[in-house]
Amino acid sequence: MRQVAGFAPSCLLLVDNNEFALWRINLELSDHFRDVPCRVLVGDVRDRYRMTAIFQQYQPDIVFHAAALKHVPIVEENPCEGILTNVIGTRIVVDAAQAHGTQALVLISSDKAVNPTGVMGATKRCAEIYCQAIDLARRAAPESSAFRCVTVRFGNVLGSTGSVVPLFTRQLRQGGPLTVTHPDVTRFFMTISEAVSLVLQASVRGTEARKRRDETDRRLNKGGIFVLDMGEPVKIQELARQMIKLAGLKPDRDIAIQYTGLRPGEKLYEELFHVGETSHITDMPGLLIATPRVADLGDVCAVLDRLEQLCHDNAQQEAMTFLQKLVPEFVHNPSGDAWVAR
Template identity: 40%
Template sequence: MQFGFKLENLGYLPRWMVLFFDVVILFLAGFTTYFFFKGLKLIYIKNELLLVSSMIYFVVNVFFFWVFRTYSGIIRHSSYVDALKIFFAQFFSFAFLLVINYSCIFLFDKKFFLTTGLIINGCLSFSFLFLYRVVVKQSFERYFHNTNTNKLTNALIFGSDANAIALANALKVELPRRFKVTGFIDISDQNTTKRLLDLPIFHYEQNIATLFNDTETEALIIADKNLSKEERSQIVEDCLEYDFKVYTIPLVADLEGQNEISKTIKNFEILDLLERKPIVLDTKAISGQLKGKRVMVTGAAGSIGSEIVRQILSFEPKKIIVVDQAETPLHHLSLEILNVNPNVRIVNVISDIRIKDTIEQVFIKYKPEVVYHAAAYKHVPLMEENPAQAVFTNVMGTKNIADLSYQYGVERFVMVSTDKAVNPSNVMGASKRIAEKYVQSLDYKLKLQNDNARTKYITTRFGNVLGSNGSVVPLFSKQIQEGGPLTITHPEIIRYFMTIPEACQLVLEAGIMGNGGEIFIFDMGEPVKIIDLAKKMIRLAGYIPDKDIKIKIIGLRPGEKLYEELLNDSSKNLATHHEKIMIAEENYHHFDEVNKSIDELIEIAKFKTNHSIVSKMKKIVPEYKSLNSEYQALDV
């Protein structure tokens, strides 16, 4: 067993000890002043009054130490605030002693202190107290700097605003230290002649490698939140090209305290690179639709459903009925949101949307006024092998929820669909397209009946969601952690991506925009080549693609497309007041016809073969052209 004292294990001094050291410093300042004037043959304090004068001196100073709490700061983390406290404490001590001095002259024709001596003593006291704190602070910083020299990463901070300055200050005092800041980078060239925290400010030009080499820097921390997506992407690309590390932090204003800043530095992730500008929501309109309402979310434990629940909480509904058949994920969600908004009652319901009698009891008991239907099977390969389950959940489950919504007076029914429903090439996409048809035809039927109290049926359609269950991003992350390889189905495969919060924000927005019968499609931005995504994720993790981490092409899965679409070939898209939401104009179908076909499909799914199920699906959705060789012969 080894024994030894380590300075980094030293705790913070208690306040009484800091006060004790401050009093000792006061004694030194008073002692110095006394002998300074004695050397000048001047009397600072008369000998017969030395004891009384000293007591007054210490009592007054300690009193103002207490008033300004000069001893409450942590010495090793002293700042200009502590300096100001010491200054005011010494200023008011001097002023108070001066008042006492002249009062005694006026009343007793004698004084305790030489007035000039009080001025000199005040200056010395402030200087000694301030210098003591500076020495302790610098000693700690120098000690940790020296002990971690070999471990520190030289880093440039991209940005020169308050966010960047706060970050640099936080990195100086974090324990243990990880970074040594070598300078700041600014897009503007107006600040290059200035310095921040005694560090240079560099102008960002197209290639960042020169700056890194000149400053012997290994990493970049992006703290400038005003960068556009294109600028951020270019910066990250430059860093990755030369194998420099990239980090990012949230806005300092979003943090609860400054001591959190350095802790929030994280590796730059693919989600940060693909993020778009924040969506501007019509929060007033959404609140008007949801405030005080009973809202039900199906598939609430899934990645989309759970985010919808989180976002709905901020709009003050009366009650949220979270419905899912998965017990453990629902339990985790319930624990997470339990105390988020105490004004909203959360009801957790384990139920299967495929069993109409069971789910009907939920409608009877809780009387939802708005329904967000996110429950679905969505894994393409699994649904190719199990088409009956796609029918039961995606088609029959949707039909159950849609029918019950009208039967029990739900105001709005918002269905979450997928771009795979457009010109479907697989069972999953076809099942979602059939569900879309049913929802649209039901709304069309109710419109024809002029039912003013009718439920408004709205469908939202978008592509892949980053970070959702089944998304390539968590899959690639897991494969990178395991050392690879990253598995890609085809080198040319392309997908549209959207973050989970962004997708759910647009679902809420579209839900209040719709008058019923619309299929809203979302602006998914630019498509992303999956192999490029994989390479970027490998490089962001600090590895070299195809050298440290291999990429393996495994071939397209049954039913999988190279490209996903958001509109049928025959469809048009209409703009809305929201720049990221459009309406897909689909042909309406007669409800009785669609309903009859779906009932037949459900019966086939109960008793017939996979080929019989897929064959019927193709009759309901003529544009369904399977890319699964097993079902291609069934094309109608």
């Protein structure tokens, strides 16, 4: 919202189910962007009536959909809640957007959607598949069909909600130890400002009508997904050691590092691309595009209809079966045993 406000939009809609988060960002925006009107809207993406009412009243031009349950072990413990928020919630927002004149919706996805071993990653891949199917259908529709559904996939963002950095900072204040799940675990990292900037660039490249069709356009027309170039993955234990040193202390002497074991649904390392995906550069440095497997919109909707009902009935095992129908590469690792991605 900070970066979008800098472009002086006619209005910003802040939608969240967390009133404290809304109050905090609205206070900041009102201090720094006094000429940008903001509307603070409490709502849950799982609430069809509320989402429909918001889109009907305000008819936003562009939507950045970041709402998700994303803490891997917690979603493992609450799979139906993860599905209802990450999959069904995405469907509700996308459907409301295209029904009320929105020009584009940008889905924020995750590297955990690639070869998922946990429910959280599988739900994010489901959300990708639905957005791909909608976008392909609209691109194939008559010229009057302007709605675009753009997906952007990337890894961990430093300092975001649930990031390991605030955890290490808190553990440092307490005198340690710093907890790392496995000595070899690696993750991709990017700063918030970098990630947001590239997401905004992806939204432009996914929606603008260019006179000359380029390779990016052709891949988008085949269900392409934007992927942020995250650079080289970082060993979490090295990140922990660096933070100890930056605090003026010595690892293993002043502050211990404790290995706790991989948690349910986690992998040793994440991937940005599925084995069948090939990354291609775009005209924007740091922004890549891939063309993952796509699915028929009718088939996807049928599975999601059943999936939603199963989750409301708390039929977890059957819901997992339907989740795997859409994401056949989902190999569940509920125990958290050491896992090397394929």
